Every structure is written in structure tokens, then in C-alpha cells.
Amino acid sequence: MKKFSLFALLGFFMSVFAFTACGSDDDDNGSTNNPLVGTWYTEVFKYTEVTFNADFTCTRREYAPGSTTAIIDSDTGTYEIKGNKLSIWWESERKFWNNGPWTTTFSISGKKMTTTEGDGIVWTKK
Secondary structure, three states: OHHHHHHHHHHHHHHHHHHHHOOOOOOOOOHHHOOOOEEEEEOOOOOEEEEEOOOOEEEEEEEOOOOOOOEEEEEEEEEEEEOOEEEEEEHHHHHHHOOOOEEEEEEEEOOEEEEOOOOOEEEEEO
16 A cells, blocks of 8 residues: 555656646747837838847838838848847848848837947837
């Protein structure tokens, strides 16, 4: 009887361990709390939008001067966030120039994001 209760107790602890070890809180690289998810725009140089998706893909659209409907350039890519560093691998950069990622540091306050390239570009979330 002692053997049976020992095995039952061991089985109980193993099942508890299995359920807690397989929780849904695994590291998903921040996709559920990703502050970038959404569409951001800036009017520095020309009107540009970048949409960041929760699956770490993104799309960039640049519009003709004075327009928010006439797209003159676009690209797709993937991105990664490490702390306050943002790296984007644009498909055209990989395909034509075999370049690495475009990387910047960023900070977000409300619906404003500032990236550090140049004198700091301010992006607004739609």
C-alpha cells in the first residue's frame, strides 16, 4: 500500500509540473505587449507610413509630396525589438544590395515615437 501511495503522490507531482511547465506565458519576443504594433507616420522628407504587425512583419509606404494617397514607394520586411533598439530587414535592401538591417533606438510616449537617426524623427501613431 505504501508503494501505491508513493507512486500516486509521484504521479500527482509530475502532472502538476507538466501543467505548470507548459503554460502559455512562454517568451513570445514581446508580441502581446509590443508597443510598435499599428501604423505610424511621419512627414519628415515626405509623408511615410510604417505598419508594424504583431507577427513581426512590417510594411513601409512612401507617398508623393503633398499626397497621402499616391504611393511612390513601398517595401515589406521583418523587424526585431531588443530593449529600445529597433532593427528592420527590408526586403528590397536584402534583395538588391544584400544589406543588413536598418537599426535605430526609439522611445515612445503616448502616440508619439522618436527614432534617433538624424536629429530624431517623430512618428505619430494612427
